[in-house]
Amino acid sequence: MAKCDACGEHENMPYKCRRCGGTYCGEHRLPESHECPGLNEWNDPDGVFDSGFDESVENRGGSSGGVTSRLNTSTGGPLGYFRGNMTYLFLGLMVVTFAVQMTLRVILGRPDLEAFLFILQSNHINYVWTWVTSIFAHGGPMHLFFNGLVLYFFGPVVERRIGSKKFVALFLISGMVAGLAQVGVSAFMGVSSGVLGASGAIAAVMGVLTVLNPNLRIYLYFFIPMPLWLATALFVGYSAFVSASGGIGAGGVAQLAHLMGVAIGLAYGAKLKAEGERGPQQLQFGGGGGGGMGGGGRGPGRF
Structure with a gap:
């Protein structure tokens, strides 16, 4: 027996919303009945109902929108797959970027080029592309x-709740701010440092989910059950x-970037909750669970 995310009633045969992933009773099964976040995307000018038909009527003999209209994120365009799937796109970019790093570092023997392209460094903050590539x-x-x-x-759960556009903004902005905070403070202290990794952005995602449903049960390392608020607090x-005892980059890990990412996530989560956003009642495979963050080691701070 499942519990309706909207009214809290127990339901023997629940409905699963394909847009937000929530579980609902018969009364709240429709997106408009449970204020589904996906409804916000129906008014998108590039949304699912934009076929470009009326443009071709007004411009007989011409193209119906041209290349730009075809390369949109509607279901009719080749980029339509990425609507609701930006988490997996980011995962793919992480793998591809790492492959390029290994090519430069190991095969070509060019760690200097790897650093130039992918490491956000305190003495080269003006390399603005590294704000994102790192x-x-x-x-x-x-x-x-x-x-x-x-x-x-965690990514798909938050993306379904807030929509792909807001998720992309959250991920990229929090990742950049977290990295810049780490190297900026290091530069202010007169210490040369560099950072790379997605933990700042991921910490923000976890922070959002923690505010929306602090009691959400996760399994840390797949077998240690605990509420999400406790996992976040421990993190x-x-x-x-570690920052207080060994410095913001202790252990080769960008500790300040972790803290900044969580802070951004908690603040944004509070904003969403004030607007009436609700968190999921449970996590599923591909949208739940838990795990460790970051990594240690020598070289640039990892986060």
């Missing part, structure tokens, strides 16, 4: 694995303790 770059296979694992479980507590 989010998808990682220091090693395990660093990539753990960050990818957490994003795989923040550990990063704060």
